[in-house]
Amino acid sequence: MKFQMTGADAARAKLSRAFATAGAAFTGWVLLAGAAAAQGVLGAPRPGQMGLPEPVTPIAREMNFFHDAILLPIITVICLFVLALLVIVVAKFDEKANATPSRTTHHTGLEVAWTIIPVLILLVIAVPSFRLLNHQLTMPDADMTIKVTGNSSWAWTWTYPKEEGGGFEFQTRLLEQDKLPAGKLKLLDVDNEAVVPVNKTVRLQITADVVGIIHSFVIPSFGVRMDAVPGRLNETWFRAEKEGVYYGQCSKLCGKDHAYMPAVIRVVSEQEYKAWLVKARKEFAAVEDAPVRLADAGVSR
Numbered sequence: 001m002k003f004q005m006t007g008a009d010a011a012r013a014k015l016s017r018a019f020a021t022a023g024a025a026f027t028g029w030v031l032l033a034g035a036a037a038a039q040g041v042l043g044a045p046r047p048g049q050m051g052l053p054e055p056v057t058p059i060a061r062e063m064n065f066f067h068d069a070i071l072l073p074i075i076t077v078i079c080l081f082v083l084a085l086l087v088i089v090v091a092k093f094d095e096k097a098n099a100t101p102s103r104t105t106h107h108t109g110l111e112v113a114w115t116i117i118p119v120l121i122l123l124v125i126a127v128p129s130f131r132l133l134n135h136q137l138t139m140p141d142a143d144m145t146i147k148v149t150g151n152s153s154w155a156w157t158w159t160y161p162k163e164e165g166g167g168f169e170f171q172t173r174l175l176e177q178d179k180l181p182a183g184k185l186k187l188l189d190v191d192n193e194a195v196v197p198v199n200k201t202v203r204l205q206i207t208a209d210v211v212g213i214i215h216s217f218v219i220p221s222f223g224v225r226m227d228a229v230p231g232r233l234n235e236t237w238f239r240a241e242k243e244g245v246y247y248g249q250c251s252k253l254c255g256k257d258h259a260y261m262p263a264v265i266r267v268v269s270e271q272e273y274k275a276w277l278v279k280a281r282k283e284f285a286a287v288e289d290a291p292v293r294l295a296d297a298g299v300s301r
C-alpha cells in the first residue's frame with residue numbers, strides 16, 4: 001500500500017501538533033499556578049490561586065487526592081476525547097471533504113460501548129468517593145469538643161465545654177474593614193479567633209440559633225463543610241497537623257451579612273493552647289459572671 005500525505009492529512013497533522021503544544025502549555029500553566037499557590041499565607045486564599053487549598057488534615061488530604069489524582073485526570077481525558085471527536089467531525093465530514101454523506105444511523109457495538117464505558121468510569125469514581133464520605137462521617141474518638149453556633153446576627157458563637165477546661169463562649173466578628181490593621185486580611189480576619197491545639201482530634205458540633213437562619217460552616221484547608229441548621233446538632237471533625245491560621249466563609253446564602261461572617265481557627269501548640277484557655281476563661285467567662293455578681297451584691301441575706 002502506498003502512503004501519500006494529502007493536503008487534508010498535512011492539515012490534520014498540523015492541527016494535532018497545535019493541540020499537543022496547547023496541551024503542554026496548559027499543563028505547564030497549571031503546574032506553575034500550583035507552585036505559586038504553595039507560597040503565601042497558609043490557610044487563606046491567594047490572588048491567582050488555582051486548585052484546592054493546601055490540606056492540613058487527613059480528610060483534606062484525601063479530598064485533594066480524590067480531586068487532583070482521580071477526578072481531574074478523568075475530566076481532562078474526557079474533555080480532550082470529546083474535543084478530538086468534534087475536530088475530526090468538523091474536518092472529515094464537512095461538505096467539501098464529504099460531498100455524499102453516508103446514511104448509516106445505528107451501530108449496536110458503538111451504542112453498547114458508550115453506555116458501558118461511562119458506567120465503568122462512574123464506578124471507578126464511586127469507590128474512592130464513598131470511601132472518603134465514610135472517613136468524613138465516621139467520628140473518631142475526639143480529644144476535645146467545640147460547639148459552633150451560626151447566629152441570627154451573622155456571626156459565629158464558639159462554645160468551649162467546661163469539662164474540657166473551657167466553660168466559656170464568645171462570638172467572632174469581622175474586623176472593621178476601613179480600619180484594618182496592617183497584615184490583617186480583608187473580609188477574613190476577625191476579633192476573636194477560635195484556638196485549637198495541633199495534632200488533636202477536634203469534634204465540632206454545629207448548629208444555628210433558634211431564630212432560624214441556616215448557615216454553613218466551612219474551613220477549606222481542613223476539608224470541613226457542615227450546615228448549621230436551627231434545631232439540629234450536626235457533627236464533624238478535624239485533626240490539624242500544622243500550626244497556623246485557617247480561614248473559611250459561610251457557604252450558605254444566609255442573608256444580608258452572608259459575606260461578612262468568616263470562621264477563623266488558629267492552630268497552636270499544646271502549651272500555647274493551655275495558656276490561651278486560661279486567658280480566654282478569664283476574658284470570656286468574666287463577661288457572663290459579671291451580671292450575676294452585681295445582682296448578688298445588692299441582695300441582703
Ligand SMILES: [Cu+2]
Binds near residue numbers: 214252253254
Ligand atoms: Cu451564614
